[in-house]
Structure formats: C-alpha cells, structure tokens
Amino acid sequence: MAVAATAERARIDFPAVLKDAVLAAVVAFVLAVPLVGLQTLDQGANALGIKTRFDWVAYGTIAVFLGRLAIGYLLAVRARPATAAGTSGGLNALAATVSQYSTAIGVVGVAFAVALPFLPFSSVYVLDVATKVMIYVMLGWGLNVVVGLAGLLDLGYVAFYAVGAYSFALFAQWFHLGFWQALPVSGILAATFGVVLGFPVLRLRGDYLAIVTLGFGEIIRIILINWSDVTGGPNGINGIPRPTLFGLSFLNPDNVAEDVPTFSGFFHIDFAVIQRYIFLYYIILILALITNAFTLRLRKLPIGRAWEALREDEIACRALGLNPRNIKLSAFAIGAMLGGFAGSFFATSQNFISPESFTFIESAIILAIVVLGGMGSQLGVVLAATVLVTLPEFGRELAQFRMLIFGMAMIAIMIWRPRGLLAHREPSLRLHGKSAARRKAAA
Amino acid sequence: MSENAPLLEVEHLTMRFGGLVAIGDLSFTARRDEITAIIGPNGAGKTTVFNCLTGFYKPTSGRLTLHHPSGQRFLLERMDGFRIPRQAGVARTFQNIRLFAGMTVLENLVVAQHNTLQHASAFSIAGLLGLPRYRHAEAAAVERAGYWLDRVGLTAQADWPAGQLPYGDQRRLEIARAMCIEPTLLCLDEPAAGLNPTESGQLNQLLLAIRAEHKIGVLLIEHDMSVVMNVSDHIVVLDYGRKISDGAPEAVRNDPMVIRAYLGEEETDTLPPEVARDVGMSAAPPPSAEV
Numbered sequence: 085m086a087v088a089a090t091a092e093r094a095r096i097d098f099p100a101v102l103k104d105a106v107l108a109a110v111v112a113f114v115l116a117v118p119l120v121g122l123q124t125l126d127q128g129a130n131a132l133g134i135k136t137r138f139d140w141v142a143y144g145t146i147a148v149f150l151g152r153l154a155i156g157y158l159l160a161v162r163a164r165p166a167t168a169a170g171t172s173g174g175l176n177a178l179a180a181t182v183s184q185y186s187t188a189i190g191v192v193g194v195a196f197a198v199a200l201p202f203l204p205f206s207s208v209y210v211l212d213v214a215t216k217v218m219i220y221v222m223l224g225w226g227l228n229v230v231v232g233l234a235g236l237l238d239l240g241y242v243a244f245y246a247v248g249a250y251s252f253a254l255f256a257q258w259f260h261l262g263f264w265q266a267l268p269v270s271g272i273l274a275a276t277f278g279v280v281l282g283f284p285v286l287r288l289r290g291d292y293l294a295i296v297t298l299g300f301g302e303i304i305r306i307i308l309i310n311w312s313d314v315t316g317g318p319n320g321i322n323g324i325p326r327p328t329l330f331g332l333s334f335l336n337p338d339n340v341a342e343d344v345p346t347f348s349g350f351f352h353i354d355f356a357v358i359q360r361y362i363f364l365y366y367i368i369l370i371l372a373l374i375t376n377a378f379t380l381r382l383r384k385l386p387i388g389r390a391w392e393a394l395r396e397d398e399i400a401c402r403a404l405g406l407n408p409r410n411i412k413l414s415a416f417a418i419g420a421m422l423g424g425f426a427g428s429f430f431a432t433s434q435n436f437i438s439p440e441s442f443t444f445i446e447s448a449i450i451l452a453i454v455v456l457g458g459m460g461s462q463l464g465v466v467l468a469a470t471v472l473v474t475l476p477e478f479g480r481e482l483a484q485f486r487m488l489i490f491g492m493a494m495i496a497i498m499i500w501r502p503r504g505l506l507a508h509r510e511p512s513l514r515l516h517g518k519s520a521a522r523r524k525a526a527a
Numbered sequence: 528m529s530e531n532a533p534l535l536e537v538e539h540l541t542m543r544f545g546g547l548v549a550i551g552d553l554s555f556t557a558r559r560d561e562i563t564a565i566i567g568p569n570g571a572g573k574t575t576v577f578n579c580l581t582g583f584y585k586p587t588s589g590r591l592t593l594h595h596p597s598g599q600r601f602l603l604e605r606m607d608g609f610r611i612p613r614q615a616g617v618a619r620t621f622q623n624i625r626l627f628a629g630m631t632v633l634e635n636l637v638v639a640q641h642n643t644l645q646h647a648s649a650f651s652i653a654g655l656l657g658l659p660r661y662r663h664a665e666a667a668a669v670e671r672a673g674y675w676l677d678r679v680g681l682t683a684q685a686d687w688p689a690g691q692l693p694y695g696d697q698r699r700l701e702i703a704r705a706m707c708i709e710p711t712l713l714c715l716d717e718p719a720a721g722l723n724p725t726e727s728g729q730l731n732q733l734l735l736a737i738r739a740e741h742k743i744g745v746l747l748i749e750h751d752m753s754v755v756m757n758v759s760d761h762i763v764v765l766d767y768g769r770k771i772s773d774g775a776p777e778a779v780r781n782d783p784m785v786i787r788a789y790l791g792e793e794e795t796d797t798l799p800p801e802v803a804r805d806v807g808m809s810a811a812p813p814p815s816a817e818v
Contacts, residue, residue: 378655385654386644389630393638396627403581403621404639404708405613511631513665515673515685 101156109149116141176508179458183508186463193466197369201362211361215368215433217473219426222372224453224465225379226422231451232460233388234415235395237294240281240301241450244274244420246308246442248427253321253437254314263327263432267425274424275417277304282416286409289398301447308439320438326360327367327432334360364433371429375422376462382418384512391415392512456497458504467505533594534559534744535580535712540589542575542768549575550768553589557712557761559596562738562745564755567765568788573748574622576765577714580746581619582608593617595711613642618710620701622717622748628690632681632700635689636672639707644668675703679733695726702733712744713737719751727754734758756780764788 121141125133182189200206200214223245230238251270255261261269285296308315315321326334329347333340337349347363348355382388390411393401398408431437453472457464475489497505535557542550550572557563565573578584580591580603591603593615601615611617627635637644647664648654654661676682679699684692689700698718705713715734719727735758738745749755755762755776762779764772766788772779779785 381655382651385651386641386648387651387654389634389638390641390645392630392634393627393641396629397625399583400621400625400627401638402583402609403612403619403625404641404704405609405611406638406641407609509629509688511686512634513637513669514631515633515669515676515682 097160101153101160104156105149105152108152109145112148113141113145116144120144179506179508182463182506183461183510186510189463193463194373201358201365208358208361211358211365213474213477215361215365217470218365218368218372219430219433220450220453220469220473221466222368222375222426222429223423223450224457224469225372225375225462226419226426227450227454228460228462228465229379229382229391229422230415230419231454233383233395234391234412236412236415237290238297238416238419239294239444239447239451240297240299240304241419241423242442242444242447243281243301243304244277244423245427245430245446246304246439247274247277247420248424249431249437249442250308250315250321250427251424252428252431253324256325257321262325263428267428270428271421271424274427275421277424278416278418278420279413281420282413286412298444298447301442301444305439305442308442316438318439320436320440321431322436324431324435324437326435327364329363334363368429368433371425375425379422380462387411387414389512452494456494456504458501458507460509461504461506464504464506532559533557535746536590536592536594537576537580538590538592540576540579540591541587542572542579542584543587548768550579550586550765553765553768553770555763555770555773557744557746559711559744560738560742561760562734562747562758564747564749564759564762565765566749566755566762567771570767571765572768573765574716575768577619577716577746577748579604580611580714581617582606582611593712612708612710616709616711617714618705618708618712619714620698620705620716620718622720624694624697624701626689626697626701626704629688631686632676632689632692633669633672633685635700635704636675636707637668639704640668640671671707675706678736679703695722698722698726699730699733706737706741710743712746714746714748716748717750718747719749719754722751724753727751730754731757 121136121138123135123137125135127133197214197218201211223241227238227241230236230241248270251273252261252263252266255266255269256263281297281300285293288296309318311317312319328334332345332347332350334347335344336355337346338355340346346355347359383392390401390406391414393404393406394408394411394415401408401411430441434441449472453465453468456472457466457468471493472490501507533556537556538554540550540553541548553572553576555563565576567573575584579586582603586604589604593601593603595601595615601611603611603615603617606615612619627638630638644661644664645651648661673682673685676685679696679702681692681696681700681703684696689697692700698721702713702715702718705715718734719730722730731754734745734747734754737743738758747755747759759776762772762774762776763770764779764782764785771784771788772782774782
C-alpha cells in the first residue's frame with residue numbers, strides 16, 4: 085500500500101501543474117487589468133477620471149496562481165474516483181436516512197409551516213416571502229409529476245401557471261367570479277392547455293421535447309402581450325379580487341361600504357394588514373398540502389407507476405400493453421392543472437398580473453427546484469424552493485453576487501449530486517414491508 | 528385436436544426496408560401448448576418477425592392471424608402496438624433486456640398488470656378514494672406478482688431495484704413480467720443469451736413448466752442449441768429472411784439446407800483456370816479430397 089502511495093505521488097507531473105497555474109494567472113491578469121486595475125472616478129461636472137489600482141491586480145493574480153497550484157496539486161495527490169465515490173456515498177446514505185424519516189420530517193415541517201404566522205419573528209415581510217416559497221413549492225410538486233415521474237423535460241411550465249393566472253383574472257373581470265369559484269375552472273383550463281401541448285409532442289423525447297415546450301411557454305407569453313383587447317397587453321390586468329373567507333373580505337372596514345362584510349368587522353377585532361397576509365399564506369399552504377397528498381397518492385396508483393415506467397422505458401411499456409399516449413397526456417394534464425391552481429392563487433394574491441411575471445426565467449427556476457431537490461423527491465422540492473427563494477432575500481445587500489452564488493451552487497450540485505440533493509426513490513409498494521428493508525440495511 | 532389448434536398463423540409475411548428484404552414471404556404456424564423455435568444465422572430476420580408480430584413494425588405485406596382461446600380472431604398487422612398485448616395477449620421479451628431498471632422487481636411485475644388495475648381504479652378515481660374495489664385489485668395484482676417471483680426464484684429480491692439484479696435474474700424477471708399480462712402467446716427473444724449452462728438449464732425447466740401449466744403458445748428465438756433442441760416442439764429455420772426448413776427438431780437437425788446455412792456449403796467447384804493461375808495454384812484439389 086505504502087509503495088503504491090509513493091508511486092502515486094511520484095507520478096505527479098509538476099511542470100504540468102505549474103504550467104496550468106501560470107496559464108490561469110495570465111488569464112486572471114488580463115481580465116483583472118481592466119476590471120479591477122482601472123477605476124473610474126466621477127469628478128463632477130461631467131468629467132470622468134481614472135484611478136489605477138495595480139496593487140490589487142498583483143494580489144489577485146498571485147491569489148489565482150497559488151490557488152490554481154493548490155488545486156492542481158490536490159487533484160494529482162488524491163485519487164479522484166475514490167473521493168467522488170466517498171462523498172456521494174455519504175450523501176446517499178444521508179438522503180436514504182432523510183427519506184426513511186420523511187414522515188416525521190414532514191410532520192415537523194407542516195407543524196412549523198402552520199405555526200409560522202404566530203411565531204415571534206413573523207411579520208408581513210416574512211409571510212410574504214413564505215407565501216412566495218409555498219407558491220414555488222406547489223409549482224415544484226406540480227412539475228415533478230411531468231419531469232420527475234414521467235421523465236418529460238418541460239421547459240415551458242410557466243405557460244400553465246400563466247393560463248391559471250389569466251383565466252382567473254379574466255373570469256373575475258367578465259363574469260365577476262370570486263377566487264373560490266374560479267379556482268376549479270382555471271385548473272381545468274390549464275389542464276386543457278396541457279393536453280393541447282401534449283398532443284403535438286407525443287413522439288418527442290429529451291432535448292427535442294424540451295425545445296418544443298420552451299417554445300410553447302414563449303408562445304403563451306407573446307400571446308398575452310399582443311392580444312391586448314383581452315389580456316390588457318403589457319399593462320396586464322389590474323384589480324383582481326382578493327379571496328374571501330366564506331364571503332368575508334380582508335379590507336379595512338373604514339374604507340368600504342357598511343354592507344360589505346369584513347373579517348375584522350365580523351369577528352369584532354381590530355383591523356390589521358397582516359390578517360390578509362396570514363389568510364393568503366394559509367390558502368397557499370393548504371393548496372400546496374393538497375397538491376402533495378394528491379401527487380403522493382397518484383404515485384402509488386397504476387397511473388403513477390405507469391408514469392415512472394414510461395420514464396424508464398417507453399418501448400417496454402408498449403410491449404406490456406400500456407398506451408404511451410394516454411400516459412403522457414395524463415402527466416401533462418395533471419402537471420398543468422396543478423400549475424394552473426398555483427397561477428390562480430398568484431393572481432389573487434398579487435391583485436395584478438402582467439406577462440412580465442411569466443417569463444422563461446420562471447420556468448427555469450421551477451425546473452431548477454425540481455432538479456436540485458432531487459427528481460421525484462417531495463422533501464427535496466421543499467428544500468430547494470426554500471433555498472432558491474429565500475437566498476436572494478438574504479442576499480439583498482449582495483445583490484450583485486446573487487446570480488454568481490446561484491451558479492456556483494448549481495455547479496456544485498451537478499458535480500456532487502447529479503441526481504439532486506435528496507435523490508432517493510421510495511418504492512410505490514413493497515412485498516416484504518419497510519421494516520424488513522431497514523433490517524437488511526442495518527445487517 | 529383442440530390442443531393442437533393453431534394459435535398464430537403467419538401467412539406470406541414480407542418486410543422490406545427500402546431495397547432490403549428483411550423477411551421474404553414467410554409462412555408458418557405456431558400452435559397452442561407448443562414451443563415453436565425460430566432459428567437462423569445472425570441477420571436472418573428473426574427479431575424482425577417479432578417486431579412485426581408485436582406491432583413495432585408494420586409488415587410490407589402478409590397476414591398475421593392470432594386465434595385467441597376466447598374464440599376471437601385478431602389480425603395483428605392491423606393493430607396498434609400497445610393493443611396487441613392488451614387485447615390479443617401477445618407478450619414479448621427483448622434481446623437486450625428492457626426492464627424498468629429504476630423501479631423495484633415487484634413494481635415491474637405490477638406495471639405489467641396496469642390495464643387491469645387502471646380499470647379497477649376507475650381511471651384513478653376509485654384509487655384516489657381508496658375504495659375497496661381498487662384495494663382488492665391491487666392485492667390480487669401483488670399476489671400474481673408474488674406467484675411469478677416464486678416461479679423465477681426472485682422473491683427475496685422483490686424490493687430491489689430491477690437494474691441491480693444479476694444478468695441471469697434480469698432475464699428471468701423479464702419473462703415473469705411478460706407472463707404477468709396473462710398472455711396467450713409468449714414471444715421470447717434470445718432468453719438464453721449470456722446465461723451460463725446451469726442458468727440455461729433452469730431456463731429450459733421454466734419454459735417447459737410454462738407450457739405444461741399455463742397452456743399457452745411460446746415463440747422462441749434462440750441461438751443456444753441446447754435450449755432449442757431440448758424444449759422446442761417445432762422449429763422454423765430462417766436464412767436471409769426466407770424459411771429454409773420447418774418441422775420437428777429431429778427433421779430440422781438433419782435437413783441439408785439447415786446444415787448448409789449454418790456450416791456453409793461444401794466446396795464443390797474447381798477454380799476457373801485463370802483465377803487458379805492468379806492465386807498461384809496449378810489446379811484446385813478435387814472435391815473428394817476434402818471429405
């Protein structure tokens with residue numbers, strides 16, 4: 085063993101490592117001169133001066149050189165495959181443990197979510213962020229049906245979100261439907277759009293499917309911008325009604341007519357803005373929990389197993405008499421329906437929607453939540469949504485580094501957890517029971 | 528006579544890919560309770576026959592009739608791919624195993640019973656509500672899966688991901704999965720490929736047991752002659768897409784056409800003089816000298 089280790093060390097190619105470090109330092113120097121070395125100064129009266137900071141350039145270049153040297157040395161010393169297997173093995177075990185206690189973690193998480201509005205640090209701001217997190221959690225769970233279970237890479241998921249939002253806004257505008265009456269209708273409408281998208285892409289897989297769904301997302305957004313007679317164009321739709329609690333609104337009783345029932349008036353408590361935020365938060369929490377229960381249940385039904393079988397091998401599915409068309413369309417429809425519900429809630433909580441809320445970056449974030457969390461993992465989606473939505477909030481002072489941190493996190497996960505943070509598949513049914521599996525794992 | 532009723536009649540099946548004739552005017556009959564083997568050298572068109580039977584290819588011409596035990600008659604060449612296993616009961620396995628690798632062994636067998644279960648779950652509504660109708664159907668599906676796990680000796684590995692099984696187990700699981708759709712005709716594409724002699728012996732036992740107990744027809748593509756000769760009742764030999772022999776194993780084994788296809792033709796012609804001069808031989812040896 086010792087001999088092998090020495091031999092390994094002896095094989096380090098020092099000139100190559102050095103050359104690599106020098107190259108990196110040169111690149112850093114070339115980039116640093118204009119980026120760091122020259123600073124523009126506002127000298128007033130439209131005059132612009134330049135200050136040089138070549139000492140900074142020197143520090144940066146030296147740091148890059150030493151850093152690259154260290155990386156090169158470490159990579160050469162450590163046998164890479166072993167370390168990679170080691171870290172991911174540990175993380176896999178962690179993911180398996182988390183999944184084993186997922187029920188307990190879920191209960192604690194739900195209890196925390198329910199108690200959140202009454203915790204001491206709770207405020208309008210915290211609830212607003214929490215509501216946003218829950219919207220993304222719900223979208224993530226919805227998209228998980230399409231991407232995680234059925235294995236259909238959908239880059240245009242935001243289109244269904246938009247359909248849900250706009251259908252509620254338009255129903256409210258034209259037919260004066262409230263949130264609760266419009267919710268099922270907008271879900272059904274979004275599901276219809278899911279099937280409409282599904283039909284032409286039945287034969288596509290992988291990259292090709294991703295491109296078509298991406299195009300579909302853009303088509304919906306561009307229609308929303310250009311069909312101004314109906315959608316209000318880039319100005320969006322204003323004055324979308326807020327949801328009511330069995331007819332009680334959350335408006336300030338001083339500002340509304342006597343005959344409009346309000347929450348604070350009915351319960352004879354003081355009016356506070358936070359009441360509305362708490363109410364909205366609870367609505368999305370309940371919607372998200374229903375989504376979770378619904379998708380978890382579907383996964384254990386024949387349709388859920390068929391989705392997973394389709395992801396694994398479409399040809400084998402056909403040879404067993406499964407109709408791939410129906411399976412794909414049902415995945416698209418159910419994923420789209422859940423997105424539509426979330427969109428409908430988004431419209432009512434914002435009071436105003438415009439095409440700007442439904443850009444491609446939204447689709448990318450939802451997909452990132454599903455992929456980073458671990459395909460098919462419900463807890464992973466919650467974790468990823470929380471991180472991706474709250475991190476920018478923490479980083480408001482570091483706004484210019486936000487995308488940098490985001491990108492680095494993505495790269496780190498692609499390297500160490502290519503299947504997602506909590507990628508661990510729990511069988512939909514077992515022959516020997518869960519305890520037997522645990523005993524075997526312990527043995 | 529009913530035992531020997533034809534199950535599958537292939538008549539004048541032709542499959543052309545552009546100018547290439549993969550199968551040319553092939554006719555044969557497979558019967559119930561019989562194992563029919565299709566053999567032939569590589570590229571003879573055996574797997575193409577399976578792909579035509581199971582709807583992956585639409586034949587250029589010909590008729591494929593399946594006589595279902597219920598009395599119905601299915602024209603397979605006119606059916607959608609997924610309807611062939613569902614309605615006519617033609618199940619198949621693949622030359623390069625196609626399991627649902629990420630799902631467990633048990634799940635693989637339950638997915639195969641999707642249509643029954645989906646019906647019982649009333650398109651997921653009864654399933655979502657957890658109605659007893661669906662729960663009974665699921666229990667029955669797991670029981671059937673359990674039976675087949677027992678038959679192929681994989682009960683202990685039921686909760687493993689199918690992709691983690693050793694190769695031989697994966698082959699047996701694929702057969703079990705095909706049997707879970709309750710087929711009338713089971714098409715096995717090289718089930719013994721990559722198996723060691725013990726494993727292919729077990730495979731023989733399994734195939735004979737399936738034939739004896741389940742009264743279905745088996746169509747078998749195989750290169751391993753120990754399997755073919757031991758289990759088949761009837762052998763069809765293809766070469767370059769054409770049938771060159773058809774009959775009981777004994778007859779096929781001694782058919783000169785088959786021997787020629789497998790072992791090549793005996794050299795009977797002498798080289799033309801100008802060729803012989805070019806290769807530096809005065810004359811080719813007389814054919815009798817080789818024998």
